[in-house]
């Protein structure tokens with residue numbers, strides 16, 4: 001396990017805290033009269049920023065450039081060190097993990113920031129990458145790969161708005177999303193965080209930025225979005241997470257830059273730097289790509305944030321160093337995510353500024369960018385949770401939207417003899433598979449915990465429950481996880497199988513992309529009965545199924561649908577016609593990786609492939 005992961009694991013262990021009730025909001029926020037220009041919302045933001053900066057001490061500025069993890073910082077630390085940002089790492093939640101508890105935690109940290117002499121509110125960031133996925137009870141939407149299969153940017157924008165409402169209802173004002181990576185190698189553990197393998201598809205889905213940020217950043221429920229991970233994270237050699245993207249500048253620009261250009265054009269407020277390298281040079285220290293290209297050529301005026309301890313990797317030695325700090329800041333990183341080592345970061349940066357190796361002008365540019373977003377978000381006027389949105393967390397309206405998105409994301413890849421759609425009435429259906437009745441399996445990574453996990457981890461509808469809900473008069477539905485008990489009396493068998501949840505590098509699969517042995521055994525049991533088998537694949541990427549496909553009557557790519565498994569059943573029964581199209585090329589075998597549209601290789605199913613039920617289509621599965 002890498003150092004980063006060990007630190008993160010240790011930080012997670014410290015993260016259970018009891019959150020005392022926040023002092024009355026009016027008692028704090030109202031205590032500051034709008035006596036000074038920066039406190040006057042009628043003035044232009046630029047004017048307020050300049051006035052505030054003129055009042056800030058050097059340490060006030062360094063604190064604004066620092067982000068600590070909630071488990072490694074106290075309210076007193078925030079006040080004493082003038083910290084400008086806090087985050088929850090994946091799965092880092094207050095106890096109890098409820099929307100109200102999150103809001104109380106946020107307000108407690110925010111009031112600590114407001115208690116500083118200048119009362120500069122903090123930013124609080126989370127990875128709400130498919131819903132407010134750290135929060136038990138939140139609506140969990142399909143991961144981005146499934147949303148890419150919908151080919152519906154307007155739907156994705158609506159999802160962004162719903163996520164923004166749930167996130168802001170817990171106080172949180174900054175979302176480390178969307179990932180606008182272009183996934184080029186399915187062995188990469190973060191393939192499911194991508195909207196697709198072409199630059200066009202993630203670019204089109206940048207609409208989620210508008211959903212998250214709203215028409216204006218200070219609008220109701222707006223949260224700051226983050227385009228990540230800049231640049232080329234999905235193009236590394238071998239699909240190695242945090243690896244090296246070996247491309248000409250022309251190809252890097254053509255393949256990986258367009259989604260970030262689209263996000264900048266939509267006014268994305270922050271950009272997160274990738275751990276990966278470009279031709280051996282770490283992105284976190286890449287002045288040309290960050291300052292010249294992103295801030296200069298693309299005209300990005302928001303702020304650049306590092307990834308979790310991302311600057312530590314610049315010099316290749318463990319931990320943060322003076323070299324790491326000055327290289328990252330001078331490259332154009334404005335805000336450093338230093339989850340546990342935030343004190344050391346501040347001390348190192350102070351020393352670099354005092355030595356003149358980081359100019360005050362660079363510090364001022366970074367702070368100006370950060371403060372501009374805080375003013376634009378309206379945090380100086382409304383720093384505390386808008387509890388009017390707290391009830392939207394997991395709301396019926398949001399779950400209905402997620403169900404619609406799940407249905408639209410389903411891709412029917414094979415449908416021999418029209419075995420789909422399933423008859424609702426008078427049917428006898430056998431359901432099997434370890435992913436059939438498991439919210440954790442169908443949600444994947446970044447769900448309640450960083451890596452996600454099997455089990456009943458949060459409220460929702462499993463795929464099996466969806467099937468049972470849809471079955472009509474005279475239809476029986478039998479479930480057996482292993483498939484045992486099936487016999488020839490059943491009219492159809494549905495095997496819901498796939499991948500065990502994972503996140504980031506822990507999902508890298510350099511050794512093959514085959515189905516799990518347990519899943520193959522389950523399918524074999526079903527096939528032995530002679531009953532037609534429908535395979536529903538719950539996975540974060542295409543899997544290597546070509547050798548098995550001839551024995552399956554149907555195959556549906558369900559991706560990682562999240563809490564609303566009813567959407568899968570909607571398509572299986574034809575309540576919703578399948579319209580999903582592959583967002584990535586489906587390999588004929590893992591040896592083809594990387595395989596992408598236009599590369600001349602012959603896939604099992606090409607990018608954009610997807611069957612519909614009506615009009616009935618002959619089985620077009622290639623031999």
Ligand code: GLC
Pocket residue numbers: 088089090127176228307308504
């Ligand atoms: C991670 C991820 C990044 C995430 C950050 C904070 O390591 O690379 O996507 O936003 O940490 O959780």
